[in-house]
Amino acid sequence: MTGHGGTEDPAIGGPTRHIPVLLAEVLDHLDPKPGEIVVDGTFGAGGYSRAILDRGADVIAIDRDPSAIEAAWSMAEGFEGRLTPVHGRFGAMGELLADRAGSLDGVVLDIGVSSMQLDEAERGFSFQKDGPLDMRMGREGPSAADVVNTLSVGDLARIFNFLGEERHAGRAARAIVDRREEEPFSRTLDLSRVIGKAVGRSPKDKIDPATRSFQALRIFVNDELGELARALVAAETLLKPGGRLVVVSFHSLEDRIVKRFFQDRSSSGGGSRHLPDVITVVPTFEARNRAIGASDAEAAVNPRARSAKLRLGTRLEAPARTTNDPLSFAGLPALADIERL
Numbered sequence: 001m002t003g004h005g006g007t008e009d010p011a012i013g014g015p016t017r018h019i020p021v022l023l024a025e026v027l028d029h030l031d032p033k034p035g036e037i038v039v040d041g042t043f044g045a046g047g048y049s050r051a052i053l054d055r056g057a058d059v060i061a062i063d064r065d066p067s068a069i070e071a072a073w074s075m076a077e078g079f080e081g082r083l084t085p086v087h088g089r090f091g092a093m094g095e096l097l098a099d100r101a102g103s104l105d106g107v108v109l110d111i112g113v114s115s116m117q118l119d120e121a122e123r124g125f126s127f128q129k130d131g132p133l134d135m136r137m138g139r140e141g142p143s144a145a146d147v148v149n150t151l152s153v154g155d156l157a158r159i160f161n162f163l164g165e166e167r168h169a170g171r172a173a174r175a176i177v178d179r180r181e182e183e184p185f186s187r188t189l190d191l192s193r194v195i196g197k198a199v200g201r202s203p204k205d206k207i208d209p210a211t212r213s214f215q216a217l218r219i220f221v222n223d224e225l226g227e228l229a230r231a232l233v234a235a236e237t238l239l240k241p242g243g244r245l246v247v248v249s250f251h252s253l254e255d256r257i258v259k260r261f262f263q264d265r266s267s268s269g270g271g272s273r274h275l276p277d278v279i280t281v282v283p284t285f286e287a288r289n290r291a292i293g294a295s296d297a298e299a300a301v302n303p304r305a306r307s308a309k310l311r312l313g314t315r316l317e318a319p320a321r322t323t324n325d326p327l328s329f330a331g332l333p334a335l336a337d338i339e340r341l
Helices: 023-030 047-054 066-076 090-096 115-119 143-152 153-164 169-180 190-200 211-221 224-238 252-265 296-301
Strands: 035-042 057-065 083-089 103-112 240-251 285-287 309-317
Touching: 023 047, 023 240, 023 309, 035 047, 035 285, 047 057, 047 066, 047 103, 057 066, 057 090, 057 169, 090 224, 090 285, 103 224, 143 153, 143 169, 143 211, 153 169, 153 211, 169 190, 190 211, 211 224, 224 240, 224 252, 252 285, 252 309
Parallel strands: 035 057, 035 103, 057 083, 103 240
Antiparallel strands: 240 309, 285 309
8 A cells, every 4th residue: 555666666655556465475374254344454455455355354443544434434335334434543442442451353554645645635644646745644743844844864764864864864854943944845846846856866776766755754743653562562452362463564674663563572571590580581572583574576567566575474462561661562653852833
């Protein structure tokens, strides 16, 4: 449902129709069956939900985008009560589905921005289509325009560096602050031109020079890494023993968080006779170590799949872990000093 590619890649804002990424692999490992209940935490265009419903399982579809939820309700009409749309952040699904704790058979998450959002210029995600500088998936809270017109050079540089892995984060940040003194930013192409001029295009770099900065702004505006970490913890609480958690990510920062979660939850802290006060931590998931990528055939047909990685785990009998810092496993970027608008 999302992708990070070159300028030819429709995921950047072209008109390519939505194609669910790694669908066969998702279904293989999620293994939905009649009578089971699966949460699609990132409904988007509904590709995973429809396929799961076709396998006979019931689906609870969560999305923070009102347009996606409207589409989910339309889809639900054809499945006789087996699809239940829920408007909200997937990172809050523990609270949204608190009455179902320990009872769900599967959770699937497809992390990132959907193709529909990228293709709609008015949503402000694309740097190739002119639109309002928005980027809010849920259409609430501070927009990307608020961020670039308000934060300091240092804060903007940290965002571009940490969340976009932009090598020239300082250049982009300084160019933004210098320009906004003359006129604040309100349109996507305006910001794209300023960043592109400041960063420049490397002969070895096939992507648009604004790609990484726009990605970083989107991740920051929507708190995507925090949402992902909270969703993984929530899935641990919601799944029954034997329940499957399947996560598809498209960015190294996202995949790193998922990998760390499964490493943390599939290992045990070792108690020792020499250290009697050390608490033994019981694994809560059985997880495979290696990520699954798209086949060459899928990547050729669907460019959005090129950077996709799937990780999965099966819930064990142990109760969900409780700690004072439930997101400590994630190693989230140190952006806490940036004041939320």
